Amino acid sequence: MSSADKNLSVFTTEGLPDISAKKFAIVVAEWNSEVTEKLFEGAYQTLITYGAIAANIVRGNVPGSFELTLGAQWFAQRKDIDAVIALGVVIQGETKHNDYINHAVAQGITNVSLKTDKPVIFGVLTPNNMEQALERSGGVHGNKGDEAAMTAIKMLGLYSEVARGYYL
Ligand code: RBF
Numbered sequence: 001m002s003s004a005d006k007n008l009s010v011f012t013t014e015g016l017p018d019i020s021a022k023k024f025a026i027v028v029a030e031w032n033s034e035v036t037e038k039l040f041e042g043a044y045q046t047l048i049t050y051g052a053i054a055a056n057i058v059r060g061n062v063p064g065s066f067e068l069t070l071g072a073q074w075f076a077q078r079k080d081i082d083a084v085i086a087l088g089v090v091i092q093g094e095t096k097h098n099d100y101i102n103h104a105v106a107q108g109i110t111n112v113s114l115k116t117d118k119p120v121i122f123g124v125l126t127p128n129n130m131e132q133a134l135e136r137s138g139g140v141h142g143n144k145g146d147e148a149a150m151t152a153i154k155m156l157g158l159y160s161e162v163a164r165g166y167y168l
Contacts, residue, residue, distance in 0.1 A: 009042070009142030011150045016050055017157035022082040023056045024152065025075035029088035031064040035130075038137040039087040039123060042145030050153055065090050065124055066101050069108030076116040083119040083152040084112075087145060089137075092128050102126050119155035123148030 024047055028040050040059070047057055058081075062071040065088030072084045086109055090098045105124055113120035125144055127133040135141045161167065 007140075007142040008136055008144045009146040011147065013050070013150075015157065016153055017160055019047070019051045019153055019156060020053055021056075022052065022156055023058070023080050024052060024149075025058050025060060025072075025078075025081050025084045027060045027062060027068055027071040027075060027084060027086045029062055029065045029068055029124075032089035032091065032130075032133065035089045035125065035133045035137045036087050038134075038143065039089070039125070039145035039148070042138060042143030043085050043087060043123065043149040044145075046146045046149035047153070050150070064088070064101070065105050068105050068124070069112060072109060072120050073112045073116070076112050076118050076120055081118070083121070083156055085121045085123055085145075085148045085152050087148065088124040089133050090124060090126050091130065091133060092126060098126065119152050119159070121148045121152045121155075 026040060026043055028036050044057060060071050062068055068086040068088050072086045075081050076084045090101050092098045106122060109120050109122045123144055125133055125136055136144050
């Protein structure tokens, strides 16, 4: 399926791990908050739907997507947090800053994930315009927040399988 047609809320759900004891942090950028709030709702609801406990989901806000990296790191460094989901929207074309911000956040999130050895999920939309952003945050293309939460769940599942020697 091409990424243009993909519904971001459609994913395979076989063999998902028990996440009832897992703790999640969702870091949300305030820029384009009409979209990032929808991403948050999608991520939060997906975690709950697949077994997370509300008390085990914490939220932190950062001013813009550029700050997601450091915000994610502060949560990922906490021993009790198992996975972090970073949500933002950087609209292309409104400013040339988008390339700098997108690359910095993608690289930064990767670094935090590797440094802390935890799933730190890149849930940053990079649409061409607000219409595309809305289509991907609860519109015709589903919700990237759902997908980001499911990615966190699947990575926790893979981690526990690898740690248990499942692939030996
Ligand atoms: N943050 C976003 O999350 N999305 C944006 O589309 C966005 N556009 C920006 C455009 C410009 C020209 C600037 C200076 C900042 C923008 N930011 C955006 C904010 C950025 O992520 C960060 O919060 C600030 O640059 C402060 O470090």
